[in-house]
Amino acid sequence: MITSVLTELAWQFSLLSFLAIGGVNALIPEIHRRVVEMEHWMTDADFAQAFAIAQAAPGPNMLIVSVIGWKVSGVLGALVATAAICVPSSVLTFGIAHIWDRFREAPLRVAIQHGLAPVTVGLVLASGYILARTADQTWAALAITGMTMALTLATRLHPLLLLVAGAALGVADFV
Amino acid sequence: MSGMNTPAAPTQQPVDAPTKRGLFLGFLMVGLQGFGGVLPFARRMLVEQHRWLSEREFTEVLSLSQFLPGPNIVNVSVIVGNRYRGPLGSVAASLGLMLMPFVIVLIVAALYARFADLQAVRGATTGVSAAATGLIIATGLKMAQALKGIPWQIVLCALTFIAIALLRLPLLWVLAVLAPISIAIAWWTIPR
Numbered sequence: 001m002i003t004s005v006l007t008e009l010a011w012q013f014s015l016l017s018f019l020a021i022g023g024v025n026a027l028i029p030e031i032h033r034r035v036v037e038m039e040h041w042m043t044d045a046d047f048a049q050a051f052a053i054a055q056a057a058p059g060p061n062m063l064i065v066s067v068i069g070w071k072v073s074g075v076l077g078a079l080v081a082t083a084a085i086c087v088p089s090s091v092l093t094f095g096i097a098h099i100w101d102r103f104r105e106a107p108l109r110v111a112i113q114h115g116l117a118p119v120t121v122g123l124v125l126a127s128g129y130i131l132a133r134t135a136d137q138t139w140a141a142l143a144i145t146g147m148t149m150a151l152t153l154a155t156r157l158h159p160l161l162l163l164v165a166g167a168a169l170g171v172a173d174f175v
Numbered sequence: 176m177s178g179m180n181t182p183a184a185p186t187q188q189p190v191d192a193p194t195k196r197g198l199f200l201g202f203l204m205v206g207l208q209g210f211g212g213v214l215p216f217a218r219r220m221l222v223e224q225h226r227w228l229s230e231r232e233f234t235e236v237l238s239l240s241q242f243l244p245g246p247n248i249v250n251v252s253v254i255v256g257n258r259y260r261g262p263l264g265s266v267a268a269s270l271g272l273m274l275m276p277f278v279i280v281l282i283v284a285a286l287y288a289r290f291a292d293l294q295a296v297r298g299a300t301t302g303v304s305a306a307a308t309g310l311i312i313a314t315g316l317k318m319a320q321a322l323k324g325i326p327w328q329i330v331l332c333a334l335t336f337i338a339i340a341l342l343r344l345p346l347l348w349v350l351a352v353l354a355p356i357s358i359a360i361a362w363w364t365i366p367r
Contacts, residue, residue, distance in 0.1 A: 017244060018244050019244060019346050020244045020245050021242075023241070023247045024246055025314065027346070029339045029343070029346070030345070033345070033346075037343075048300075048301075048304045050284075051304055051308075052300045052301075052303040052307065053280060053284050054280060055303055056280075056303055057276055057279045057280035057283050058207055058213075058275070058279060059206045059213060059273070059279070059280070060272070060276065062246040062249070063280045066277055066280050066281065067280060067284050070281055070284050071284075075281065078277070078281055082277060086245065086246065086249050086269070088245075089244045089245020089246070089249070089250065090245060090249060090250065090253045090265070090269060092243060092244065093239075093240070093243045094254075094262070096243060097239065097253070097257060107362070107365070108362070110361075111358050111359075111361040111362035111365060113238070114328075114361035115354065115359070115360065116242065116354060116357065116358070117322065117328065118322055118328035118331040118332040119331060119335045119353055119354055119357055120241075121318045121319050121321075121332045121335075122331065122334070122336040123339060123346075124311065124314060124318060125312070125316075125319070125340070126336050126339035127311055128308060128312035128315050129336070130340060131311060132308050132312070135305055135307075135308050137301075138301075141304075144305035145305045145309040145312070146309065147309065148307075148309025148310060148313070149309035149310075150309075151309075152313035153317070162306050162309070162310065163303050163306050163307060163310075165306065166302035166303050166305055167299040167302045167306075168299075169302045170298035170300065170301050170302025170305075171298050171302070172298070173294070173298055174298075174302070175298055175301045175302055175305065
């Protein structure tokens, strides 16, 4: 039973590793689709919590994958899920870094970069939409999302400061 | 294959090429500092602090990392590690990057599970999720500005959003259809 869950974690997240164009932020809708809608490993509320916990720790934003692995199958699950999301793409990167430089000026390389850009942006915006739907269950939470977005666009405030402000409003029972 | 032909290949060697231990420790510090985005801290460590990469080399490594799938910053550590110490250098750099954030996030998750009954803890989590969601939307909008209003790019961006966010189609299918179309349009429209 445990091993079948671990195998499933490894399989799901190593597939996602190859699809993570534009980083893990762009993957959130697909992770949500698989983990909540298909596998029923967690609820919408669990998913929003996992996202918040990942944001509360330093480091790459892919940590949501570690938290999901932990929720599904403990520390071993976290290790398996984290390795599964990192290793396949890292091996690919390792292989491609050797040949990429030879094509520095190649038109195809430029076309690939320009072509993937709008798709990546669409994916990140979709992540924001899915997260708003799962995380913002109240008007107050939606207001925090809106304010954080506006402040990020209009000022140079450190992201951590905005997260702390969100936490403080939450503790003060604003949400 | 010491990685001399990678994008990070410098025009001249820095005074002190990092050891595997140096790579591990350098990226360990980046992992510990990187709240709300690791990239600025990685740039500071690689370019300003240790001078393992020049500004131009960093931009090249980053653009390759963003183009390839996977966590961008992990890809950066793989490329830089390989550039100086080969495959084991990649392992040292990426393990250094991931180690502390992984341990810390599990401690936070365990603490959360233990104290989730407290109203204050639940409130804080809800507040952090809401704020972090705002950060992601803002990131997406900033990236959208970089598309500079090129009509076909905006259409492709909108199609991707509709397919993923509204129709909830599988990512693999969406990428398999939209990425080749988008690359093909880029191929025909970019002046060469």
